[in-house]
Amino acid sequence: MGREKCVKGEEKAKGRKLKKLDGGESAGAFGDLINHSDALKEESVEDFATKKKSLKRKRVKDEPKDGSSLSVSPRLKIKTDQPDESEEEAHERNSKKRIEKSIKKEEGDHPLPKKTKRTKEEIEEAKKLKIQKKEEEEKNRWRWWEEEKYEDGVKWKSLEHNGPYFPPEYQPLPDDVHFYYDGKKMKLSVAAEEVALFFAQMLDHEYTTKKVFRENFFKDWRKEMTPEERSVIQDLNKCDFGEIHAMHKTKVEARKNMTKEEKQTLKEANQKIVDQYGYCLLDHHKERIGNFKIEPPGLFRGRGEHPKQGMLKKRIQPEDVIINCSKDARIPDPPPGHHWKEVRHDNTVTWLASWTENIQGSIKYIMLNANSKLKGEKDWEKYEIARKLKSCVDDIRNTYLGDLKSREMVTRQRAVALYFIDKLALRAGNEKEEGETADTVGCCSLRVEHITLHEQLDGNKCVVEFDFLGKDSIRYYNKVPVISKVFKSLKRFMDNKEPGDELFDRLNTSLLNKHLSSLMPGLTAKVFRTYNASITLQQQLKELSNKSDNVAEKLLSYNRANRAVAILCNHQRAPPKTFEQSMANLQAKIDARKEQLALAKSELKQAKKEAKDKGNSDIKLQALVERKKAAVKRCEEHLLKMEVQATDREENKQIALGTSKLNYLDPRISVAWCKNMEVPIEKIYNKTQREKFAWAIDMTEDDFEF
């Protein structure tokens, strides 16, 4: 049930040998972590706000507040940040140096393609342009991390935007495309037709074969029909969406085959929408909005065995939308003939617009992009809290190990749950309303059926076998040796319980988090995930990477460290459909390169022999030997690079690195590693990631310790 998505657990379990976290008995459960954190130099942990201030003191001299003015109406004209001169000057020298350095490095690794013969001047020109562009970006960047934080709860002082972008209205089907019911042509009302199209568009997807999906869809579709339609259309199996489906496919095909000019026109039109709706002014700085588009209507696609899959996600009207902006800002115009549900001015929240969706009744928000101040500051704070945990994690571990002996059931349950959360990086596990979502669990909501106890397994004592569906219905499968106290407690918790009963029946996330926040301000269950992920990265990087390696090898080490974290956090992905083929292709390339290398080597040998025969006096022959040597070296480097790539790809088959990189790994660890290893940051973070982590890239020195 609900396991289609599962990745083969056994295989994954094997993959776990990569991570160092599965310690053995007692010494222990998290021996590596403890040892590691002991080994690290203890540093005094400043509170986040103080840190900001000290950073500011360190870096900013007489920096005036940004004074760019709001330009308004009729449509919000958003002014690009123009930092004041002093700021400009303050950063120019440094950034220029940094940029030039990084570009040099980048080009060193990727020499410009030779095929387009560009003159030296042109190359120089391009280089200059690139530097200029980077400088421009750097100059326009809002260095919010050097500014004072607002008082508690206040997220902004001024906020102005153009409201969300609404998806285009439905365009009825052309006259030559028909729907058939029970073999007979039938013209549908516009409302019913639109929903029929949603289904027809998905016919190639597995979803439409699922019973629940079909039933939910049909029920909601019938609600959109006229009474006449409803009386005729009684059975989904008698519905023929063939022509609508074909039309949809033709459209998709046509879009793919558009001419260059058509594509360009479309691109420009999209850019216009982004320009108009994609940005806002937050405290007089232009910031990108993350999701400025209202979600279009369609059929709900839940993950796993979602009981509501297939239900109709309704079209959102301006009348459903709440706008949030500052009092003195121009209120965005609703689409003609419409009005907003409400306009409010709440500066204790970060959203610009919100609406309630009809499937779960939850609120959806329009918020800023990850590279914005609001998101970045929160992110930075998150890692500071995780670092704070580092300083007291030993005490906390001792506390919950002690709690295992408690006479109170709730305390023992809390201790075991914490042990799992810490050791295995499980999520908190809130309780969920049955029938509303897929049946997934986290730590606190584990049921007896999700674990199996083994006194002995694979040469280990006290092994707990986990098998459950976690967030997004991703299977968690792991066999973990635990300390005997935990093992015995688990046995007790399972006494006289049915498989469907809660393992921690006295515990919930709120109780757990209350306890945690009493141990350390700001501590919650998820902080353990952040902390363990980041400390693992730092530790693995230390262990795996060598300064003497070449860049490709260093990157493999980085990816392996990243992978250890992804495995810890159970970040999986479906193996790409093209995986086998692409591996085969790569292998073919490797084989070809090997042949080439063999040839190059024999040519070198021949050249050497000829040179030797002439007594090594012939300059031309000597030059030939040198050339052949260089060719062999090039070949070897290429081969190594490809082999490393193949290893990396194979190891990554069903593991997703992105999630941990983006959400769990303190970027300062990576930045410091890059500096130490002399690896350009561009090799680790792409453009978007560099923007998101701009604060870390800017402030981190090579001696940073998480």
Next chain:
DNA sequence: TTTCAAACTTAGAATCCCGTCC
């Protein structure tokens, strides 16, 4: 004490887009 709503982060899939190869 429990429930619920709100706000925000985390997540994998789908889609887009761009460089490489034939």
Next chain:
DNA sequence: GGACGGGATTCTAAGTTTGAAA
């Protein structure tokens, strides 16, 4: 110059946490 592959980007579902109301 078109197909292909894979990384980047977009999309939105699914979690966590908090705090107020019942």
